[in-house]
Amino acid sequence: MEQVTLTIDGQAVTVAAGTTVLAAARSLGIHVPTLCHDPDLTSEGSCRLCVVHVAGARTLMPACVTAVMPGMVVQTAAPEVVEARRTIIELLLANHPNDCLTCERAGTCALQEAAYAYGVRFPEAGSPLAGEKHQWPPDESNPMLLRDMNKCILCGKCVRACAEWQQRHVLDFGFRGFATKIVADMDQDLIGSSCVYCGACLTVCPTGALLDRRSIGRGRPWEREHVRTTCGYCGTGCQFDLAVAPGQQGKRQVVEVVPTAEAPVNGRSLCVKGRFGTGFIHHRDRLRQPLIKKDGQWVAASWSEAIALIADRWQAIKADYGSDAFGVLASARATNEDNYVIHRLARSVFGTNNIDHCARLCHASSVTGLVASLGSGAMTNPIADLAVTDFFLVIGSNTTESHPVLALAMQKALKRGAQAAVIDPRRIELAGQAQWHLQLRPGTDLALLNAMAQVIIAEGKVNADFVAKRTENYEAVAEAVKDCTPEWAEAITGVPAAIIREVALAYATAPAGAIYYTMGVTQKTTGTHNVMAIANLALLTGQIGRPGTGVNPLRGQNNVQGACDMGALPNVYPGYQPVTDEAVRRKMAQAWHVPPESLSLQTGLTLGEMLDAVDAGTIKTLLIMGENPVVSDPDSDHVVQTLQKADFVVAIDLFMNETTELAHVVLPACSFAEKTGTFTNTERRVQMVRQAIEPIGEARPDWQIITELAAAMGQPFGYTDVAQIMKEIAEVTPSYGGISHERLAVTPQGLCWPCPAPDHPGTPRLHEQAFTRGLGRFHGVSYLPPAEQPDDDYPLILSTGRRLFHYHTGTMTRRDPGLAALYSEEHLEMHPDDAQALGIGDGDWVQVTSRRGSMELALRITDAIVPGTVFTSFHFAEALVNRLTNPARDTLAQIPELKVCAVAVQKIAAPEGYQRPVHKRVLV
């Protein structure tokens, strides 16, 4: 690149052509003050605080938008520069409230800093500058952000952050002259606007005009400490700093989430859950002591009493019924270390492989399907590859709500000119932005995918070279899809044949084409086959193993990838090493200092099978860590009855919930803010979680609880420090072999597995030279309709999903007052045609009934959903959709068909005193 040499304050400096004077000065360590500039935003050069003197120029030049020129002579502190800056600051202070004493931003405010640096005061009374000031009422309409436009200096950074980072464009300049102000939509309060409360505007605001309402008055900047950690919500894996300050009784409290440019996945972008959803951490409902159920009542107990009791019961059960009377539910929310330790407990202390977790409910079919096709069940390409993709398919993923920050990368790709097709029964936000929306009938994905393969083959768009060199079993897919014409698929899916053809060809012919999918694909009785059909498309076209391509299952929870990696599955040890493999068993037995025979060679039971076994009386005791199967698993009533049958249930959790209520002992666990460990995000990136505050009450980290239980059962694991656990993980798990807490401490970008050795850089992209299984394998798979079809009694299809403001069963998000207020209750989405036929109006209450159960909630009429289908989320236990869902399972991966069941909807009277929420932020 061309280099330019110039002189700044007498020092020569050589930088790349196109660099700004500001950046060149900063590279010399010269401080130039700025207000409207931000390194992560485009520059507008509007505030002019950064002006510098350039020899030969007629006026002072704003350094942030002036490109360097060869031989330029710049002075950053010439007297006229200082004078100009003083004037700018004087004018800003003239129309600024004199409120620094109580302003939350004091200490980090750029205006205050500039005034201090240049010795400028608020204008004296009577000075010509002491004129009119704005007296706008502050916008306190919403629970997250406080907007006080009287403190706004019109730098415009919030406008650009909302547009450039978030693609939301909620904010803009409104009015003119003295009246100019930043407006949300049509100058309304934020609560009535299209804001999604991501906080980007707040992140860039240089003054106290935008504040996090919940951190106000909770400690000055210099009293706060920042702890870098990883978000505990979705699988995107955003990082941020938890700001902690001494609270009552001197105990440190989390007071704010502060984004950091160093976060590898998200930079300074976050979504509303990560940015503001910390209210659960200090919530009064947190469990603070072990609880033992005595005569149906919960009684607080000491740790030693609780542990002794549990060990006692377990010893007896093991003696009476043997190892397979135990069942363990690990957790996709807990750290890798927690999951590793609980898996060790199951296998080496209980001696059973009956361990599973809620990955069974989301991506079990991805793991099974992709391992068979490619050899590895994880996302093949890094999120960052969206920057180079030319075409991407999004199947069954409402990415903007479920993986909000990952969706930003998709939206940026679209803005850059990449094309996209969204396959979803609902017109989700992304569908409105993509070139194609294939609004298929729920449960018909496989017909659509096979038709795409048929088009690619029939139109001669197969990548023959790739198929020949890197795949096997091509004939199987060619045979299976030969009759799956787009016309055939149109009849099944409702998607016009011409569109299917167009999208198949767009994918096949794109220089780099990628597929992203989630539970719309996997939560089906044909889930594994759906996944294989997706892999078939990538193998046919060679759209894999290169930048911008790949088969990318987006993992739902913060650490669902890690929990699978750690062997919280019935068939594999950490790193997907089969439990049935004698050599693996010997290795594990050696690491754990136990006789090999004590480890079972028999594949354990999956989540649903364990519940069946409890029902059948073969499993007597369950250990449930941080899961809420009553709300998250299909056919809730049956889950409740089953749990009631178990002899002894131990739950480890942050809160009492619908599941822990049914336990016999409940142990209080630490939240992510109170412990150290690692999470593995959806792109296989292992990142640190760091303890920011002391545990709440007597809560303990899960790994510690389990270590103590193991010791009480006579098998001391000997972990005194969480880093030791990762050391052991690395020893027994080839793909984690090079990962340690020490290394992560100096590797802020984290490490993507496979990372087999301490000097290995990690593997962001899989299958580049060869597939993990050697050759990619085609599978001929055929369309089967969902297990349950609509009929006269149950004429509609019910599908389920997620909302931006909530997470899973809502145990955390619904305890955040802000999230709870912005989305306070659930509703059922229905197409206007269906609503009319049933005589139900928008806002009416309805009863939704399936063959298994029913629930009641309000109706929302929207043409965003395909007729014949209704939709809701599973976040709200009062609208317990999983009472209705079908536990019918995929035979290969045992994943239940949560996405499709047949229901009837009937109008009922609203509950007494019910009032529809005035403000509820609905995205679809």
Add this chain to the structure above:
Amino acid sequence: MNCNCGGTAESTKDAALATMLAEYREKPGALIPVLQGAQAIYGYLPETVLAQIAAALHLPLSHVFGVVTFYTQFHLQPRGRHIIRVCLGTACHVRGGAAIFTALQQHLDVNDGETTEDQRFTLESVACIGACGLAPVITINDDTFGRLTPEQLPEILARYA
């Protein structure tokens, strides 16, 4: 030009807007002409119309609103049949413009920029209109009235029904 053309039923106006939006849908840079057209149809720019325009032109609502409030030619509120502009430029100010403005505010019971309830008058203050020789001066629609005293106002207003 600024009159509330009246007489047209709301549905006819909505149809006219739809026709115009269809015509401009795929044309970049159409915002200003579309806003002008919509204002010609409705007499002002109701918020619902702004939302429709933003959706049709694929523009953020905040941007449309920013443009509307930046240019004085656009109005978010219904306009009166007659537009009174009171000059508050330096010359008028010195020679009693403010008193004229206050008198009009009281007489019509509206503030700057507002329209009387009967939709008869809209009152606006403006900076110099270039008739300083006549100060203090007002205009009503295209008519100019100079060297005014507050006492003359009722009689002048009575000429505009």
